[in-house]
Amino acid sequence: MKAIILVGGEGTRLRPLTYSVVKPMVPVANRPFIEHVICKLALHGIDEIVLAMGYKPDSIYAYFKDGEGLDVKLTYSLEEKPLGTAGAIKNASGHIKESVFVLNGDCFSDLDYSDMHRQHLRNKAKATIALTHVEDPTRFGVVETDASGRVLRFIEKPKWEDVTSHWINAGVYILEPDVLDYIPDNQFYMFENGVFPRLLENGAPFYAYHNRAYWIDMGTPEQYHRINSDLLLGNCSSPLHAARDLIISEGCEVHPSASLTGPVMLAEGCSVGAGARITGPAVIGRGCRIAGGAVIENSLLWEDITVAEDAIIINSIIASGAKINKGQRLQGQTINHKAPTT
């Protein structure tokens, strides 16, 4: 089966991290986020994937090329201007001849895609939407259903007083090809406030797939931090990551008096000096130099970062190339020395 993944948004809520890397490419356990999503789909037999791209597609294409080395056939659909979630799918309509998965490209889950598809077929649905249960539905699209799971109402980003359910749109849909008839050509159009309400008005068979599998939208620094920790702790799974206490890649030099308390991942070519202390969950990217006496706790360091003696980094995220000074203390910070580019 085929999936189209929406990877076109600007990712403004993930700033300042997205000043260096587009949202789909931010590293999770040292691999681009979207690679985890693609490999997860492949596990479920979804072997053709289209990336619907708009905003800064070059680095995505440069990394994945034609998908060699992945277990899927990878193609791209490019927007010249942002077309919104549904407009981007209409733009990719050449790829849609039968039922297709559509995914928000910033969501990661342990959803059973195969089971969702079986339910879609059983219901003879025109569209099926995966729902997940959250504490704060105001950041998402709330979905009301009847006892049979049929969708009754869709409320995008409701105010608290309008929240009628904690079941929200998990950003995974299965659509029949004729759902494309609801989307205008070459025009900005959204599923959330366009296609879904129209499907409901027309009484189309639109069903929900409720599930409580691990789910996250990694679109803010907090949530991005969380998916890294969850993967390291084994709270969710990816075919790209085997949760282990210590993962120390080739070319790392760890001083015998340094202490690593897992789960800790050190990518290739890192050094950890005398008496330094790293307490997981922590991911340290390629080529980071952590000097003696430094302390790193529950933090994510991207690539090529220098941490000088006795610096303390707690609950923080640091983008590539940063230099943390001797004795500097960072707590609960997200840091990128790169300025925004246009």
Ligand code: GDD
């Ligand atoms: N190709 C393309 N073109 N992709 C886009 C565009 C576009 O114009 N606009 C947004 N996207 C992609 C984003 O990159 C992201 O992967 C996905 O569509 C959703 O956009 P977000 O901006 O992250 O939306 P959201 O998180 O506020 O809300 C959406 O996701 C929630 C689940 O995380 C909605 O679908 C909510 O209903 C849902 O609950």
Ligand code: MG
């Ligand atoms: Mg999102």
